[in-house]
Amino acid sequence: MLAASAAALPWLLAAAGCRSQDVFTGPDPLAGRPPLGHNVVTLQAVIAAEQEMVGLYRTAVAGEAETAARSRALRPLLAQHEQHLTQLRARLIQPAGAPAPVAASGPPARSAASAAPARVTTARLRAAEHASAAGLVRRLATVEPALAQLFASIAASDATHVTVLADRALGG
């Protein structure tokens, strides 16, 4: 039976022809969590942006000044954004206790209710949809293929929303 103290370990390794760095490779378990992977970080940013979009739509649909026609037109778009959010969240696999999704830049994501203004115009929704589609396409280059396809599909959905929101009957 061999018993060795920590101080004696380098000598034992040397006797075996090994160096300590040959043995202790990989992440140091005492150094804290490893950084999140690129796909996870990107997905978190996209989820945060989608949450903001859902918040905008909820505010727009619930506004007191909304006409019935505008609410009817916006509800299916809101439902589709909620589906986007569900699918994006389903793709997110991260260690338990990891921080909640935050926006890629700027302050942490606020709750949708506090971030949204009292009145959300159709023009604002259209601009948000356009920006979302463009932002998702920009993120395609660096993520895995399956995630790129999901982003591209959501961007295409957003692009169709831009067209719907261009209808003059929906007002500004």
Add this chain to the structure above:
Amino acid sequence: MTGDRAGHRGPGSTAVAALQAALAAENAAIFGYGIAGAHLTGNSQAAALQDWTGHNEARDTLAAMIQRLGAAPAAAQASYQLPFGVHDATSARALAAYLEDGVTTAYLGVVAVSDPRLRQFGALAMQGSAQRAAFWRGSTQAFPGLAPPS
């Protein structure tokens, strides 16, 4: 894609396969819009003509891209089997939406290749076909090109 992992085909051939699939979808759309347009009138027929022209341009773009990658663009078929009978304006609009869905799905394959420029190209093409599909269908979809989540 499987070709890359298996090592039998390189990234270039995967890109060619994806572009050929998009080209096949564009050729089918060109044929189909010819059928649909014959059952439409007025603004709808004008829209079908505009979309038919757009698919011809997309076909030429894809053919040039495939040639630049050193491959021969696949020829269009002489005829295509329609998914359902087209007898009136309603079924013609449904056919146009069906064709655009097929184009969107094909470009989704281009988004999966490793070349970032091709990914962007495929994604932007998807936006155009999804918008046309929404026009013909009269409603938008949450996930154009993807199978509905189960």
